[in-house]
Amino acid sequence: MQSRDDYIEFLLEEAESEIPYDPEPIGRYNVSPGTKVLLLNNREGTLHLDPVIWSYAPSWWDKAPLINARVETASTSRMFKPLWNHGRAIVFADGWYEWVRAGDKKQPYYIYRKDRKPLFFAAIGKQPFDVGDEAAGFLIVTAAADKGLIDIHDRRPLVFTSRAALEWMNPETTGAQASELVHDAAVSADEFTWHPVSLAVGNVKNQSPELIKKTDKASL
Template structure:
């Protein structure tokens, strides 16, 4: 799954990594976002396309339609979201991208839970596939967005069996394109994901468990007992 991640670079750094020529309606801002512990229930900058133009909108992380009376959902499985009753409309017309640097997962060892920070070996930006209730420029904290997840493999499976679906820059732009059909989006999930063996991870401080902590040192490697 994905329950915490970082979004600490500037929006310009993320956009530059996309290397695209699509028209943007995004204000220039070189200041780092500085979010080292992004949690569900907060607003997150979400990259999406409207009328062939890219936008960045602050959107509530968590999906809870009016008829849903349980805890808001934060993730959607890539294997079933395209066809499931709840997420199918979002897959069709609410695809977006979460720009990130890495994410946290907790590995259980008996009664102990050790957090890990997972990131690309290059240290570059990541682009999480997301779905939500479009348009994303509305004020609605109930019908927000979810991060699409995929099954883990190899070493990552030892930490958690699910992970955010990370797309290559080219696949990320295709994912949010209004020209992309739901069927094509399903193919992007299979062909455009960044391979597991390109990721690295290390243990981090348990301080990340407190959502109030937003320090840069949260992603630093620590020794485990």
């Protein structure tokens, strides 16, 4: 698990930042919705890193909070269009988990880049992110899975290259330009690989680095 400085190093060659130096590894191997996640965002041309709730529910929403937004509709829907235009952010990670059903059982897999580079997930949320509003947090933008990833799950987080991540967060990038980034600068499914991991990831209290290690499915 990398430190937040390791992730940010891929982005900040020329960008202005108000993010304090912190070389300690983040140490979260099992991040769950409804918890606070470090959200990278650009406010007035300067990058900030704020702990924000991973879920979103506007005041008029009378259902359970949402955690994902489909890229196919996020830029045009009543709920998500304002966030798409003015609340774009990035969540960084090393990988993510998906569960695959096999008969009456489910097997978790860990998905990550073949070159082990950091992942920059596209996110949208309610600005400003530094006010600590528990009711209005952020969502991960998802896209349809393709190629080999479809065998794991039909959806996947939208992952950007480091350069595209900066453009995505830039307040001067319009909603239309953000939509172009989705099609032109997302990391291809060819760049990912995956392996089975322990069923222990099903308990969010478990945070050991053992969670992302490859395991023998037959031994579960």
